[in-house]
Amino acid sequence: MEAQNALSQEQVITSTNFYHHVWEKLRENKVAIVSLLLILLLIVVALFAPQIAPYDEGFQDTAHVLSKPTNIHWLGTDEFGRDIFSRIIYGTRVSLSVGIIAELIAMTIGVLMGALAGYFGGWVDSLISRIIEIFGSFPKILFAIVIMNIIGTGVINVFIAIGMVGWTGMARMIRSQILQLKENEYVEAAHSFGAGNTHIIFKHLIPNTLSTIIVNMTMAIPQDIMYEASLSFLGLGVQPPTSSWGQIISVGRVYISTLPGYVLFPSIALVLTVLAFNLLGDALRDALDPRLRRMD
């Protein structure tokens, strides 16, 4: 859409001031600050999971299988006698790393493809645009399922599958933005000074799409977390004994009437995390450029 392409020039010029301004705007937004704090808390939990969790994620307490919440197992145990609280804590690692790493993969592919298509135009653009269309011709979750079946399960493969599925939106946006940016005088100027294409793309063009990249990434991270949960829910996620929220929910369904907490607590963790990223993403978008609208 047109609205997405239009980035005003003044944003490009003084980046230090600009990001300072963004931070100021963000600080006024209470919801954003709460979300940010929650995300920081999640990061701390993920980093220090072994210290925070009372048990190892794979530890099986055979004396307490499927126990209700007690003072030794705060949220109860699963069918193997594993502590559900500990598994939720460890699950933070998978969710966050999928959100970040998968999105970095998607971003890298998307920005590169978008920049190449936008900058060179002509047959390069046609080729890349068709590739984007081909990849975009599958519903994302189905595509991820296909990839997981091919490359096998495991957390690294989840990164790859979700990264490969998520890059097309980014590529489209970067492409149309670069199309506009390359008409600018300073690109002409750089050319006349003998700057190479690589230099222009990486030093002049891509840095100027930074806000788009940031907004896009924060919008996509919660989606990626949901894709991971969905894949794990279908049994195509991480390998044991690694725990993931989607996987806990999937197995916990069996015990929904007898041990409702088994499904409930990881669901709360999942929804809260996605919510926090969504809200922060909205706030960031508003702060960076109110005209960027979520339409993807």
Add this chain to the structure above:
Amino acid sequence: MKKYIRSRLIQTLVVLIGVTLLTFIMVNVAPGDAATVMTEKITDQAAIDRINAQLGLDKPYFVQYFLFLRNLVFFDFGTSYFKYKPVMQLIIEGFRVTGTLAVTIILFALVVGLAMGIMAALNRGKFWDQLIMGLSTLGMALPSFLLAILLQYIFGLKMQLLPLSGLTSWQGYVLPSVTMGMICAAEVARLTRTSMLDVLGQDYMRTATAKGISRQRIILVHGLKNALIPILTFLGNSFKAILGGAVLVETVFGLNGIGRLLVDAIMQRDTPIIQGVTVYIAMIFVLVNLGIDLFYGLIDPRIRLAKDND
């Protein structure tokens, strides 16, 4: 215009061939094939080779792909290895389920989402607005499978109001449609509200108010007009995604739609189904995209020009 249509057709063809090639490569890169699955208990290598040959899996890859393309021209996807039926028939059966689901979901999202969005915009900052926006934000953070489990548990099992699974009667569509419909409605409500509130800052707002036309009315008329394109874009995208298979909801509610057809086929390496369904999905995407573009053109001719140049 002719040129536009022609280049569009060529693009579509290129994408379609690309999709089938990509699928073909992926299916063949995946470990194991249909013969492996079929001969799980057979120990005798000669028998395995024979089944391979009967399925045509012993031919070189490019020959297999070429044969597939040749048959595609006649819309013949072959017969499923495991379901013993023509793939075309399986797709039609799946489409009946998924298509019904897609239409009911979109209608639900449109009606409920618009109502909620209008309600919120007209009560900006007040209780209703906050409630609706809160629900909408929550709705967008809910994975579909979670809502599906929840609704199935409450309405299917505890209250026993609606069928839990399967499609023995049309009521089987209610829970899956509501599940996905609610999630889509959350986004529609947000888009509607934003578009309507955008109207407040516009010049014609002042002019209109000066003319004595009621504020509510302007917000409603202009706001809805504004909201049309983002909502259309969003619902169009949702529509294609659902038609391509709402696999999570289909799984939870045990519906034999396109999504499950494809996922089951992937698990069994049932290549004819995989190829057939992928082509079907790609076609749906092309058609829906075309539909959306034409609709844009109807609403605002400038957009079409802009997109042509894009």
Add this chain to the structure above:
Amino acid sequence: MKNKMQKQWLKLLTFFAAVTVFLVGCGGKGGSNGGDGEPKVLKYGRSATQMTTLDGQLSTTADVIQPARLVAEPLYTYDKDMNLTPLLAEDLPKTEDNTTYTVKLKEGVKFHDGSELKADDVVFTFTRLYTPETMSTNTFIADMIKGAHALLEGEADALVGVRALDDYTVEFELEDAYAPFPYVLGSEMTMIYPKEATEKAGADWGVTTFVGTGPYKFDEFVAADHFKAVKNEDYHGGEVHLDEMWIYNMDENTLAMEYEAGNINSALISNKMAGNYADSADLHKIEAMGIFEVVFNTAMEPLNDKNVRKAFAMAVDKEALVNSFLQGNATPATSAIPPKVLGHTDRPLTPADPEGAKKLLADNGYPDGVKISTWVIEGNELADAAVVLQEQLSKAGIDMEVNLVDRATYLDKRNAGEIQTVFRNWYKDYPDPDNFLYTFFHSNATPNRTPDWGKPETDELLSEGRRLPMEKREAHYEKIDKILVEDEVATVPLYYPVFHYLMNENIEGIVYVDGLLDFTHANVVSK
């Protein structure tokens, strides 16, 4: 104005409420006991993802065989104590030398299309099983019949080993003596099809047409969803009580919910689910003739070292596996042959000894323990067993990586011999040790089933076991079992499983034969 809007909103709400009430007003399925002239209906749910045909020759799984068995029947069947009993035959097969068997068919048995069961149909059925174009996956079941391999490999165009002596007498000739052959004729994979109807149906056989001699007639089949069969008024085996018999494919969550909601009145549920019904009178536990075990790929390091295999066996805590994870719903296994099968040895259960295992590894050149890996099909009970063992083995310094994959990937890995430790379960095709041991440990059989055990000594013993007369076989198989379990540690038996059924209290007359239910005389009564 605002008030007006709110009123409209209320109207909208009222409208939705009305719609909901309307939607809800209709509904309700479920079994019926036939009171007040209603049909008697039994609805049975199980996980049957592979129920994509009813042709039992095309699938080895109970997913297909269970619904197919309602319609078609093998020559013999089993009672609840696993005794072979005649079904389509007059009496048990007659033989002098365990190589040639004669079966006398019951006269006057009618297929559902009205034709009479003749010896030709039996010949046709077995010929079809070994005709390459059928693409049967069950060819292993009766390939001891003379000429089966020749037909399958295109060297012959008839099955010489099955002959119709007259309209009601069939003679089976085997390549070699095979004492348990009568059991093969009781396997559901050898259900007898009518020649004419099967040939006429062609590719539709088992999908839109399926005819047999059984208690129920084909009515409606939706692949991987449900199969509906209706009463055969003219059944040769006595009165059939049910008017309709439905089998549904549902995943385990759906199964339990549909059962609780009363939409199905019987269900086969998983071990995990069974715990939720521990106190319910509806829960029936049936000990299965089957085994869960771990077998080793002795071609791969470090499992080519017997001490490593021994350490593995020592580290496994079968008791904890059964009592904790399985909540007591299984029997810890100590023999590769399940109880009640010839040759089963009831060894005492040795407690797990992770420290001893660690020491054994250290003493034999693995001071830092060993790293091994396994591949298991995702969502399978075996996958859970692997997770339990992963943790148990870690205490003995055995680091086992568990890879959960889909079936195709698993089979591909297995066939390529790339899986170090194979987690395997097996339920009898027929109750004979040959079905458990030859199938997995003979070199003819192993390449595509397991890591290639196939040692010449065991090959010899396994082949001999097939030829021996019945009375000599028990001691023989006990000997083989000892070699595999104790001497060589080729396998670590884990447990003998239990099947869990939820049955509405008003259901009667079901014969529990293992994982398969015999619904022939099932009934739904008012209580």
